[in-house]
Amino acid sequence: MEAEKSLQNQPYTEVGTAKPCRICKWQTPDPTDPHRGQCTANRHAMGGVWKRWLRDVENTTCSRHEEGKLSFRDHV
Amino acid sequence: MNDIASAKVLEYKGKTLNFTPEDPAEAKIPSDELHEHLQKPSTARTKRLKERCRWKHASAGEFIEKSVTAGIERMRYLTEAHKASEGQPEVIRRALGLANVLNKSTLVLQEDEFIVGYHAEDPNMFPLYPELSHMAVQDYLRSDYSPQPADEAAAINDYWKPHSLQSKCQPYFDPADLGRMYQVSSMEAPPFASGYNSIVPPYETVLEDGLLARIKLAEKHIAEAQADMSTFPWNGTKGLDNIAKIDHWKAMVIACKAVISWARRQGRLCRIVAENFETDPKRQAELLEVADICHRVPAEPCKGLKDAMQAKFFTFLICHAIERYASGYAQKEDTLLWPYYKASVIDKKFQPMDHMGAVELVEMERLKISEHGAGKSRAYREIFPGSNDLFILTVGGTNAKGEDACNDMTDAILEATKRIRTAEPSIVFRYSKKSREKTLRWVFECIRDGLGYPSIKHDEIGTAQMKEYAKFSLNGNGATDEEAHNWVNVLCMSPGLHGRRKTQKTRSEGGSSVFPAKVLEITLNDGYDWSYADMQLGPKTGELSSLKTFEDIWEAFRKQYQYAINLGISTKDVSRYFEQRYLQLPFVSAIDDGCMEFGMDACALSEQPNAWHNEVSTVVAANSLVAIKKLVFEEKKYTLEQLSQALKANWEGFEEMRVDFKRAPKWGNDDEYADSIVSRFYEEVIGGELRKITNYSGAPVLPTGQAVGLYMEVGSRMGPTPDGRFGGEAADDGGISPYMGTDKKGPTAVLRSVSKVQKNQKANLLNQRLSVPIMRSKHGFEIWNAYMKTWHELNIDHVQFNVVSTDEMRAAQREPEKHSDLIVRVSGYSARFVDLPTYGQNTIIARQEQDFSASDLEFLNVEI
Numbered sequence: 001m002e003a004e005k006s007l008q009n010q011p012y013t014e015v016g017t018a019k020p021c022r023i024c025k026w027q028t029p030d031p032t033d034p035h036r037g038q039c040t041a042n043r044h045a046m047g048g049v050w051k052r053w054l055r056d057v058e059n060t061t062c063s064r065h066e067e068g069k070l071s072f073r074d075h076v
Numbered sequence: 077m078n079d080i081a082s083a084k085v086l087e088y089k090g091k092t093l094n095f096t097p098e099d100p101a102e103a104k105i106p107s108d109e110l111h112e113h114l115q116k117p118s119t120a121r122t123k124r125l126k127e128r129c130r131w132k133h134a135s136a137g138e139f140i141e142k143s144v145t146a147g148i149e150r151m152r153y154l155t156e157a158h159k160a161s162e163g164q165p166e167v168i169r170r171a172l173g174l175a176n177v178l179n180k181s182t183l184v185l186q187e188d189e190f191i192v193g194y195h196a197e198d199p200n201m202f203p204l205y206p207e208l209s210h211m212a213v214q215d216y217l218r219s220d221y222s223p224q225p226a227d228e229a230a231a232i233n234d235y236w237k238p239h240s241l242q243s244k245c246q247p248y249f250d251p252a253d254l255g256r257m258y259q260v261s262s263m264e265a266p267p268f269a270s271g272y273n274s275i276v277p278p279y280e281t282v283l284e285d286g287l288l289a290r291i292k293l294a295e296k297h298i299a300e301a302q303a304d305m306s307t308f309p310w311n312g313t314k315g316l317d318n319i320a321k322i323d324h325w326k327a328m329v330i331a332c333k334a335v336i337s338w339a340r341r342q343g344r345l346c347r348i349v350a351e352n353f354e355t356d357p358k359r360q361a362e363l364l365e366v367a368d369i370c371h372r373v374p375a376e377p378c379k380g381l382k383d384a385m386q387a388k389f390f391t392f393l394i395c396h397a398i399e400r401y402a403s404g405y406a407q408k409e410d411t412l413l414w415p416y417y418k419a420s421v422i423d424k425k426f427q428p429m430d431h432m433g434a435v436e437l438v439e440m441e442r443l444k445i446s447e448h449g450a451g452k453s454r455a456y457r458e459i460f461p462g463s464n465d466l467f468i469l470t471v472g473g474t475n476a477k478g479e480d481a482c483n484d485m486t487d488a489i490l491e492a493t494k495r496i497r498t499a500e501p502s503i504v505f506r507y508s509k510k511s512r513e514k515t516l517r518w519v520f521e522c523i524r525d526g527l528g529y530p531s532i533k534h535d536e537i538g539t540a541q542m543k544e545y546a547k548f549s550l551n552g553n554g555a556t557d558e559e560a561h562n563w564v565n566v567l568c569m570s571p572g573l574h575g576r577r578k579t580q581k582t583r584s585e586g587g588s589s590v591f592p593a594k595v596l597e598i599t600l601n602d603g604y605d606w607s608y609a610d611m612q613l614g615p616k617t618g619e620l621s622s623l624k625t626f627e628d629i630w631e632a633f634r635k636q637y638q639y640a641i642n643l644g645i646s647t648k649d650v651s652r653y654f655e656q657r658y659l660q661l662p663f664v665s666a667i668d669d670g671c672m673e674f675g676m677d678a679c680a681l682s683e684q685p686n687a688w689h690n691e692v693s694t695v696v697a698a699n700s701l702v703a704i705k706k707l708v709f710e711e712k713k714y715t716l717e718q719l720s721q722a723l724k725a726n727w728e729g730f731e732e733m734r735v736d737f738k739r740a741p742k743w744g745n746d747d748e749y750a751d752s753i754v755s756r757f758y759e760e761v762i763g764g765e766l767r768k769i770t771n772y773s774g775a776p777v778l779p780t781g782q783a784v785g786l787y788m789e790v791g792s793r794m795g796p797t798p799d800g801r802f803g804g805e806a807a808d809d810g811g812i813s814p815y816m817g818t819d820k821k822g823p824t825a826v827l828r829s830v831s832k833v834q835k836n837q838k839a840n841l842l843n844q845r846l847s848v849p850i851m852r853s854k855h856g857f858e859i860w861n862a863y864m865k866t867w868h869e870l871n872i873d874h875v876q877f878n879v880v881s882t883d884e885m886r887a888a889q890r891e892p893e894k895h896s897d898l899i900v901r902v903s904g905y906s907a908r909f910v911d912l913p914t915y916g917q918n919t920i921i922a923r924q925e926q927d928f929s930a931s932d933l934e935f936l937n938v939e940i
Binding site for chain 1: 453
């Protein structure tokens with residue numbers, strides 16, 4: 001099932017964070033506005049990828065931050 | 077792994093039906109690699125062209141091939157011209173911009189090509205459009221495929237910020253509303269933010285008249301207007317109209333001359349290569365022939381099939397990629413090419429060839445489209461996964477006299493399609509009871525080979541729709557009864573006229589989307605989006621506790637939906653207002669008889685309205701309403717508050733409750749309880765509310781349900797829903813298709829359900845997956861043909877098919893490198909399976925594979 005949620009493992013604002021969502025492997029850019037983004041870390045055992053909108057990809061982070069880039073096969 | 081030959085046996089009308097392959101040789105092919113054995117390019121050349129095709133498929137917003145990147149030349153030369161032309165009329169500036177791009181851009185000529193021309197400086201590149209959306213270009217600048225030099229590209233994008241369509245339109249809307257649209261969760265972003273567009277180019281005038289004749293026509297109009305202005309007595313109330321008209325005609329002349337010059341430059345390149353570099357005498361002669369063709373067309377009328385194919389391709393590049401970006405490949409290709417097929421193949425009067433020569437030409441055309449790159453925004457790189465863009469042409473149907481319009485060119489197109497096996501361009505077949513069986517057999521062959529197309533549209537429904545829209549024509553010059561037969565799908569689903577005039581020139585007329593399932597989700601939360609954006613996404617329509625009855629929910633949904641569609645359509649019309657002032661299309665205008673007659677821009681002139689808006693995820697919303705009505709308001713097994721708690725927990729801790737909601741009646745099973753609610757939802761709300769809106773062209777807007785890949789994106793931006801869906805799972809994959817895996821009562825039950833929705837609809841996509849062994853058996857054609865006749869009699873607008881096995885899709889997931897020829901129908905377009913994200917692949921696998929029972933065959937009245 002979906003990973004247990006806490007304040008730390010969901011995106012939260014941290015101005016000037018060293019681990020911004022923009023460089024996180026779970027992040028994919030917003031479809032329209034390049035200053036926003038989408039978090040894809042919430043993945044359901046049944047195959048769902050439940051995205052969360054990221055208002056500001058430079059100043060948002062969470063405990064699941066991992067630098068990198070997923071293959072298109074792992075996104076939606 | 078199953079063997080194709082080991083399919084089931086069926087007792088039907090006293091006969092035992094065995095579904096062994098029609099081609100006995102197929103019995104030896106493992107079912108999990110069937111589609112790797114089906115391609116049969118007609119010549120060694122097209123085989124080579126396919127092997128070296130520079131695919132530009134995108135998925136999840138990214139290009140799959142690492143070599144693909146944005147070019148800079150178009151944006152560079154467009155900007156250069158824009159700066160140099162300050163102070164001139166805007167339409168002249170647009171023409172000069174096009175001319176500068178065409179005069180200075182690098183030409184591309186590739187080995188083995190016979191149809192030539194490209195829209196960027198390198199065949200691995202595609203152009204960008206900073207004059208449309210600076211946000212879309214900004215996204216490219218931050219990507220791995222940014223145009224180079226990056227500094228120059230950034231400076232160009234900065235230059236366009238105040239001049240772009242996006243900047244012109246945005247001030248007329250509340251930023252909060254725009255922020256909601258930009259997320260693409262309850263509404264698609266407006267065209268001025270995405271830059272997305274589509275068009276039906278009037279190819280007919282180019283092929284029939286040639287551009288030199290169009291120039292003469294414009295010059296004649298200019299002379300007449302100038303004469304009118306100097307005629308005594310001057311009348312200022314009319315005479316001043318000539319000023320704008322003269323500017324438009326002048327711009328048309330500039331644009332047409334530039335296109336002729338560009339085509340001839342392409343011809344000279346072929347001649348230079350032939351005379352100085354090519355050593356193979358056969359290829360040398362061929363290049364000289366291409367040089368001659370490019371010198372002659374599109375300047376002059378086409379005389380043979382090679383002329384027509386080349387002139388058509390040049391026109392496509394200008395209308396879809398150089399003058400402005402526009403998705404699509406809309407044309408009635410068999411009708412358009414028939415006179416030239418006749419001249420070359422039947423009469424042998426010009427460019428003589430046999431039927432297989434025509435087939436080879438079509439194969440080459442399909443490969444040119446397959447390597448066409450589209451500089452579309454990230455949203456559109458996400459929502460057509462596994463493909464380049466939406467390239468869809470139309471064949472079949474009836475002609476102006478109401479007779480079967482199929483001809484030998486139709487068959488050449490379909491045969492080439494079957495042989496070369498590419499995901500694009502997709503094909504729409506207009507099905508009529510008059511369609512000849514020879515052509516229907518080709519349609520079937522493509523479908524059963526798993527291409528996912530032709531998709532089938534109901535000929536009479538489309539024709540009647542053209543007549544209906546004509547009644548709203550603002551200048552009283554909509555389609556005549558004869559012209560109403562001249563329709564094609566503009567993109568995946570929606571019919572629009574083709575021909576010398578009255579075609580759709582901008583997607584601000586019809587297109588863009590609203591997502592009813594997301595709208596329902598926020599309806600149950602007073603307009604708040606808790607599951608994706610954590611913000612107010614619509615108006616406040618009532619806390620959950622205030623929704624006491626099913627009708628309360630229904631009416632709250634109606635208000636949320638009204639907000640979303642009003643915003644969607646007003647943003648399109650505002651786009652159009654500025655398109656005709658700053659984004660004129662002088663070339664498209666020059667080849668449209670109406671624009672030529674009136675001296676008007678193509679974005680401004682509306683003769684035939686074609687107003688539509690796409691509904692995506694309607695079935696998730698409708699199934700959810702069915703479950704709420706049954707379990708909350710009728711059986712009272714749960715309260716709305718309990719449902720809300722379960723949804724917020726993604727059903728965790730509410731497993732039994734989820735099973736109840738999952739098992740509630742579902743659309744697509746000929747279930748009267750579900751179907752009565754769902755059909756009311758479609759007709760009264762989805763279509764009924766939409767048609768209250770009047771668009772730029774004066775017509776009511778109608779819904780066109782077509783999911784494309786949006787059903788994945790919307791699903792992933794949505795929490796769990798009362799139909800039993802988990803958060804993040806895909807939405808429904810059609811427009812009126814049952815939710816994947818929920819149509820358990822067979823293919824004819826689906827048809828009966830779908831036929832219940834008739835009012836207030838423009839088009840609705842029906843996705844069906846048929847059994848591979850049955851379709852490939854000797855009975856396959858009879859069963860499919862009977863299915864199509866029944867579908868037609870039930871007055872259903874559309875259907876498209878996947879004929880591909882789960883075994884083969886699973887095998888492709890395991891070893892993608894061995895399954896490059898596996899094509900699947902996503903929704904409204906086909907894709908290479910291995911170029912889809914795993915999430916999307918699983919949605920295709922999850923679709924119900926429809927078998928045919930004896931009762932299905934009886935309902936279809938199959939004669940075997």
